[in-house]
Amino acid sequence: MCGIVGYVGSSPAGTFLIDGLRRLEYRGYDSSGIAVISDNGVAVNRAVGRIDNLVDSLGSEPPQGGTGIGHTRWATHGPPTEANAHPHRGGNGEVTLVHNGVIENFQPLRDELIGKGYTFQSSTDSEVIAHLIAEALGQLEEDEAEPDNRYVAAVQQAISRLRGTYGLAVLFDDCPDMLIAARFGSPLVVGVGRGEHFVASDASPLAGHTDRIVYLADHQLAVLRAGSLTVLHRDSGKIRPDIQLLETETEQVTLDGFDHYMLKEIYEQPVAIRNAMRGRLDDQNATAIFGGLNLTPQQLRSVDRIILTGCGTSWHSALVGEYLLEEFARIPVEVEYASELRYRNPPIDPGTLVFGITQSGETADTLAALVETKRKGHRTLAINNVVGSSIAQAADGGVYLHAGPEIGVASTKAYTSQCCTLAMLALYFGRLRHLSYEAGQTYIKNLRLLPAAVEQSLSCDVQVRQIAEKYQSASTFLYLGRQYNFPTALEGALKLKEISYIHAEGYPAAEMKHGPIALVDTDTPSVFIVPRGTTYEKVIANMEEVKARGGPIIAVTCQANPAIDDLADDVIRVPAIPEYLQPIVSVVPLQLLAYHVALLRGCDVDKPRNLAKSVTVE
C-alpha cells in the first residue's frame, strides 16, 4: 500500500517526483525514495520516514535527468528501513522499479532466484520482481527494429509469474528515455502532457500538470516516452488508450491556522455536511435527489435486500446506514467487512443492491468486494469522496460526499458526511416505498438541523480537553452505546486507537456484561454514548453496573438528567436531534477526545504510526 509516481519528459524529473510523493503521502509514509535516470546511469536516493527526510538526503544537488520514478511506502514485507525502501534494483542494477501491492508467492520466487545466484538487498516482496525482470531481460534477444519490445517482453514474462497485486513503474539502465508501467489490482493512472508523460497510483499528483489522463486497467501495460504513449493488454496486444478529462480541481489544502489537519477537518464538519446535502433535498416531493445512481425508481423499488460494505471508519458509517435504511426504507440490510465479503461467496439473490463505502474510493478491499459482487450481476453503488476514483469508475453509479480533501489519517468529516449521505439515501428509498409525504417533510426538516447541531457540539472542545488530561494515561478504554449509538461507540474507540495507540474498544452497551466488563476497574474509563431514545434507561442501568465496579464514566448525552449526573464522572452535552440523526452529532466530542488525548501523549495526530490514509493493498 504505497504511492507511485513516474515521469518522462524534458523537465527535471526530480521536481515532479518529490511534489507528487508529497501529494501521495497519505498512502504511506514509512519511507520513500526516487530514482532518476540520465546518461550517467541511474541515481537512487532513499530515506526512512517522511518525504522531508528524502528531500534532506538529496542535499543541494538533486539528481538530474528527465526520466524517473518515486515511491512512498507503507510497509507490508519487512520493516521500514532504507534497504526496504523503494526503488529496488534487479540483476546487476540494470532494472530499477517501484511497486505497489502484495506479491503472495514471493517466497518461492525468492528462493528460486537465490538459487540462480541473485543477491537480495531487502526483505521486500518487490525486489523479487526487479530480479525477475532482469532475469527475463538477460534471456531475450535484442530486437533492432522494435527495441522497446525486448523491455516489454521482459516485464510481461516477469509479471506472468506473480500471484498477488501490483502497480509497477520500471526503468531500464540502458534505455534512459523510457518508463514502463504495468497494473494488476493496484491502480495506475497515466497523465498525457505536451512532450511529457506521467504515471501515478492516483490522479492527485497529476493535477496542475495535465488534465488528460488514462486509467490503466488490469493486465494493461504502458510504455511511456516523452513523445509517445503505447498501451498493451496481456491478451489482446496493443490497444488505443482511452484518454479522459481529469475532473479533480487543484485545491491547495492548508492548515488555515489549525495545529493539525484532523482538528481542522473536525471543525469543517458543519460545512462538509452542508455540502453533502447541497442540492439533494427536494422539499416539493419530500425526498432526496441523487444524480448519479444510474438506476430507475422502478429498479430501486425492486430491491429487497441491501448489502453495505466498507472497511474501518466506513464500516462504521455502514452500520449507521443499516439502522437508517431498515427503519425508514424497511429493507433488510446486511453490513459486511469488505475483506470478508470478497472471499466469502455469500448467497445473494437478484434483488440485492450492494453499496461500497470508502472515503478515498481507492480502498483495495472495498473496491475488490464491489467488483466481485458486480461480477455476479448485482447492482452496485459507490459512496465516496474523490471524484473519478477507482470505485466511482467500477460501480454502476454512486454518490459523492463533496466533503473536500481529507488529509488527517483518522477520518472525521468524511465519516459524518457518509452518515449524512446514508441518511439521505434512507429518505430516498423510504419515499419510493412506505414513507409518507409528511414523514418525508419532517425528515428533511430534521436533516436541515444537522449543520447547526454539529457546529454547537464543537463547543465542548475545551471541556473535552480537560477530560483528556484526566484520562490521558489510561491504557484501556471502553466505548458503549446501543442502537443508533452503537456505531458511534465503535467509531469513538477507533479514533482513539488510531491516533493515541490506547487500546479502546466499542461494544453494544448491553453486551458489556457478557465479557468486556471484566476489564472494568478504577483505571479503565468507560465512555457511554447515551443521548436519549428508546434504550435510554437501559443504558443508565449499564452505567450503574460499571459504577458498582468502580469504573470511571464519561457520558455523552443531551439534556440534564440527575441519574447521569450522579453516575458519570464527566458529562458532555451535545444538542438533541432526532435519534436517527444523533450519531452525526454525538461522534464530535469523541473525535475531539481522541485528538486531545493523542496530542497530550505526544503522538503524531495527522500521521499515526503504522497507518496510511488510504489502504490500497488487501
Place this chain on the structure above:
Amino acid sequence: MCGIVGYVGSSPAGTFLIDGLRRLEYRGYDSSGIAVISDNGVAVNRAVGRIDNLVDSLGSEPPQGGTGIGHTRWATHGPPTEANAHPHRGGNGEVTLVHNGVIENFQPLRDELIGKGYTFQSSTDSEVIAHLIAEALGQLEEDEAEPDNRYVAAVQQAISRLRGTYGLAVLFDDCPDMLIAARFGSPLVVGVGRGEHFVASDASPLAGHTDRIVYLADHQLAVLRAGSLTVLHRDSGKIRPDIQLLETETEQVTLDGFDHYMLKEIYEQPVAIRNAMRGRLDDQNATAIFGGLNLTPQQLRSVDRIILTGCGTSWHSALVGEYLLEEFARIPVEVEYASELRYRNPPIDPGTLVFGITQSGETADTLAALVETKRKGHRTLAINNVVGSSIAQAADGGVYLHAGPEIGVASTKAYTSQCCTLAMLALYFGRLRHLSYEAGQTYIKNLRLLPAAVEQSLSCDVQVRQIAEKYQSASTFLYLGRQYNFPTALEGALKLKEISYIHAEGYPAAEMKHGPIALVDTDTPSVFIVPRGTTYEKVIANMEEVKARGGPIIAVTCQANPAIDDLADDVIRVPAIPEYLQPIVSVVPLQLLAYHVALLRGCDVDKPRNLAKSVTVE
C-alpha cells in the same frame, strides 16, 4: 442478575438456602445473604464475596427457622458491599426480600420514598421494592377472613409501580410461615414438596429435593406455605398451577483432579462434541437428525432467511453458524446481538427463522429477543445446554447441546458444542435443499473426525503454557483471522479478556490495517489463526505487515510452512480438518492460552471479577 432461593417447611430453611445458593453461584458472586424467620423474628446474615464467606459469617449457630430466603448477587446498582447485599428490609423491618432484575425507575421511586421519611441502607434498586411493600402494607386493612390477602395486595400494589424486571421472594415479619414470590422478566421456579415448598431463580437448587415444579410466568405471584401453594395472575386472579416434572438429573459436578473447572471443561470437549453428535448423524440419508425442531421439512424448506442471535461467546458461535449455513444451505444469514435485536425492530419477512443461542437458556437478552420475534409471528428455535431452561420453553422448538454442566464462567465446551450443533444444522438444512447425497456423506465423515482432532489439539497444552509465560505481562493482544477463522479470533480474544483482564481484541485479519495496526509495537503480541484455506496467503501477508512493525506473532496453523515458521515467534500446530470445521479445533489452543495467562497472573480462572456465568438481567 442474581440467584434467588426460598423455603417454607418443617426442615431448617438455612440448610436448603446455603446449598441452593452454592448451586446458583454461577449467576453472581459479588456478595450473598440469607434471611430466616422464626418466632423470634427475622435473622439476616450477609457477606461480601463468595458463599463460603457467608457460611463463615454464620459461625457455628446458623439461624433457626422453617421459612427463609437467600440471594447471591451480581452487582447492578451500587458496589458489592455488605450494605448492598440482599436480603433488603423495608419499612421498619417488617418486610424482607430478595430481588433479581433491574428496576429502571428506581431513582424517582427512591426520591419519593425518602420524601415520605423512609431511610435507605443501600444504594441498590432493590431496597426501593422493600419500602414500597412496607408502605402499601401500612395502608391496607387486615382481612380477618383471608389474612394472606393483605400481604398479597401489598406486594401487588408495590410491583404495579415498578418499571423493569423482577423476580422477588418476600418475607413478612409477622407472618413467619409464609413466603410470597412474584415474577416479571426474571425467571422463578416453585418446587412442590411434601409438606414443604421451594422457590428459586432456576431449577438447579431443587434437584434432589423435589421433581415437581411450577414455572411462574410473567405477572404471576405465588403464596407459599408448608402445606399449600396459591398462584395468582395480575389480571385473572387465582389460577391452577401447572405442575411439571423436573427432568434435570442431579449430577454432582466435581473437579476430577483438574485444578479448575475451566481446564476440566476444555479437556472434556472431545466427549462433549461426541455427545452433541450422538444419535444425530443419519448415514443412510446422509443428513442430521433433530428430534425437537417441531417444524416440518416443508416449513423448513420455505425458510428464506435466518437470524442467529446470542450474546458473548454464543454470538461468536452464531458467526460460525452464519458461515456454515450460508455455505451449505445457501440461505442468507444475519447475526444479531440479542440486546440490539430486541429493541431494533428490524424488517423481518415471514420466511425468516430465528435461532436463539445460549448455554444456560436463561440469558435475559437472548430470551427477550426470541420472545419479541416470536411475538411477531416468526418461527423460533433455541440452541441451549440446559434441559427445561426458560428459552427451551419459550421457543417453538430447539436443540440441546448435551455438553453436560458448564461451571467455569468462561465458556469452552459449550462453545465448541454450539459450533458442532450449528454444523449439523447446516448439513440438515443443506440436505433439505441443494446439498447432494454424496456431499452429505462427506460432511458426516468429516464431522466424525472432530472428537479425535480436538483431542489431538489438546496436546499443545505444555507448549501453550510456555507461550503464556512469555507474554503474561502484555497489556494488549490482537487476535486475527479471516473467514471461518474470524469468529475464532473473536472468541480467543474474549477468553483472554474475561479471565486475565488483558485487553484483547479480535479482528478480521485484513481489517487490521484499517486502524488496529496502530496498536502494534514490540510489546503487543498478535495471535494469527491461519490454519489453511482460501485466504491462507493473504493472512500471511498480514503477518508480514505486523512483523514489519516489530510486533511479536503467535500463529495457530496446521501443516509446517516455512513462511509462517519464519514470521511467527511461536507456532502452535493443530490437526487439519476441512475448513468449515476448523473453528472447533483451532479454538482449543486459544482457550488454553487464556487459561494459562490468567493463572500466571494470579486471576480466579473459574470466577473472574465482575462476571457471572449466566447473565439473567438485560
